[in-house]
Each structure stands twice: as structure tokens, then as C-alpha cells.
Amino acid sequence: MRFVLVSILLFLSPYIQACGDEHKTEHTPFANSNGNSSNLDSYEIFAPKKDGEYFLTSIYLHKKDELYISLDFQPAFTYPHHHQAFIDVSAKLVDEYEIYFNYSTTKDGGLVMCGGNVVKTLIKQLLSKKKAKEVIPPPPVEPPSNK
Structure with missing residues (x-):
């Protein structure tokens, strides 16, 4: 009887794990390297x-005592739960740049009455x-023609 029970659990476990709800999974920030020039x-x-x-309202690139700029971002085409920003930084100084993701209670990033959340990270951490x-x-989809 134990053998049958173990066999059933081993056989069904991949199917049970594959049934997770994607909307309940945690989405985390990450980065891709696009090479160098x-x-x-x-x-x-x-x-x-x-x-x-x-809601994500702004992304900032920061280098201590030198740089603090807001990055333009847009919805990521192939990652539907993410926004995407592009940056070019000095290869020698990549470890000195910090990325700040600012989140607000309002979807459009307007007036924040109830606080927000800031996530601070480094480019190297995002790559890993x-x-x-x-x-x-x-x-x-092509819109219907009016004929």
C-alpha cells in the first residue's frame, strides 16, 4: 500500500506544482546586460x-555625490508584470551606481497620502x-475595415 501511495505522489507532484496561480507569485526586479560599446x-x-x-511611480539612477537622475520607463513587452528602463554606464564604475524603485499608493504617481515604498539595489545585484x-x-490584431 505504501508503494502505491508513494508512486501516486511521485507521479502527480509535477502536475500539482505546475498548477500555481501566476498572479499570486512574487515578481522581483532584475536586469539584462546588452553588451558594451x-x-x-x-x-x-x-x-x-x-x-x-x-504601484511603480519612478526609477532613479544614483552615484554618490555625482549623479541622481530619473529614468524613463515603459511597459516591458515580453515581461507583462514589469516596466523596463535602459541605462548606459561606465564599465569601470558599474559597482558605484545604485538603482531606486519608488512605489506609491496611487497608480498614476500623483499625490501620495498614505506613504509608499522604496527599493534600493545595485546593478550587479539585479543581474544576479x-x-x-x-x-x-x-x-x-488589424482593426476591422469600414466597407
Whole structure:
């Protein structure tokens, strides 16, 4: 009887684990390296659209006593739960740059009444994080013609 029970559990365990709800999984920030040109390294930074109940409102690149800029970001085409930003930084100074993800209670990033959340990380840490599952979106649908 034990053999039958163990066999059933071993046989069904991959199917049971595959039935998780993707919307309940935690989405974390990560980065991809896009190579380099001359003395600059190019990176794609991916930030989750939401962190718990908070919405991503801004991404900042910071280098102590030298640089603090807001990065432009857009929805990531192949990672539907993330936004994407692009940066080029000096290959020699990549360890000195910090990334800040600012999250707010308002979806549009307007007036924040109830606080927010800030996630601070480094480019090297983002490169070592597990990447989200890539999704190939369907091709665009042509609008119906008015004939």
C-alpha cells in the first residue's frame, strides 16, 4: 500500500506544482546586460509594476555625490508584470551606481497620502537575480475595415 501511495505522489507532484496561480507569485526586479560599446555597458532594468499594494511611480539612477537622475520607463513587452528602463554606464564604475524603485499608493504617481515604498539595489545585484518568465505576446490584431 505504501508503494502505491508513494508512486501516486511521485507521479502527480509535477502536475500539482505546475498548477500555481501566476498572479499570486512574487515578481522581483532584475536586469539584462546588452553588451558594451567603447567604455560604456548597456543594461535593461526591469521593475515590477506593483510591489504588494503599491504601484511603480519612478526609477532613479544614483552615484554618490555625482549623479541622481530619473529614468524613463515603459511597459516591458515580453515581461507583462514589469516596466523596463535602459541605462548606459561606465564599465569601470558599474559597482558605484545604485538603482531606486519608488512605489506609491496611487497608480498614476500623483499625490501620495498614505506613504509608499522604496527599493534600493545595485546593478550587479539585479543581474544576479532570477529573471521573470518571458512571455511572447500575440501579434497585433488589424482593426476591422469600414466597407
